[in-house]
Amino acid sequence: MLYKIPLLLSPQPEGGFTVTSPLLPELVTEGNTVEEALANVQDALAAVIEAYEDLGRALPVNMRVAGTDRALWLETVVTAP
Template identity: 40%
Template sequence: MNVAYPYTLEPQPEGGFLVQFVDLEEAFTEGDTEEQAAFNAAEVLTGVLAVRLEQGEVIPPPSPANGRPVALPDAPVQAALLIHFARQGHSLSELARAMGTSWPAAQRLTRPGNPTLKQLERAAAALGKRLVLSLE
């Protein structure tokens, strides 16, 4: 699964660019240049998704980009999102049992933090998935 969220980039009459995420109405920012707007987009996306994860709010999967620019949250939020989406239909208790760990330990994997690769591999295996890393 990919957690690249598309956004619109609109030039503003007074200069700069407005960024609005397609799937997250509260996620918007701006930048003086397209490059700055893209950097700010990743920052605001990370913040909005981290808050939603911490508060147990609904997180929509990203829409297809369809030629729009996309932003990725930082690595700890990406890891939590991937576990969040992969465990749909599985309770935290089921995940903890399958991993041979405690419920609080399984819950920590669904929150932004710094899980180890070993923890992520165990969680992926428990969900019938495999961990794949990529540098882009």
């Protein structure tokens, strides 16, 4: 399943980034680089989905991306040298 979620990458004074989501306050992860922080989002999201299922809570409806047979609008952070 594909999910569309807003993410906030906050730089930390000691280095690295903390990632949170205003849509899912339970989603919190981090990484030493932007790439690592974004890669960790997948595990954090899986944990949040599992917790929601255990609690019988529904995810926000607008998170699910229906079907992948159409083009998807995606905004992401990419680093380049």
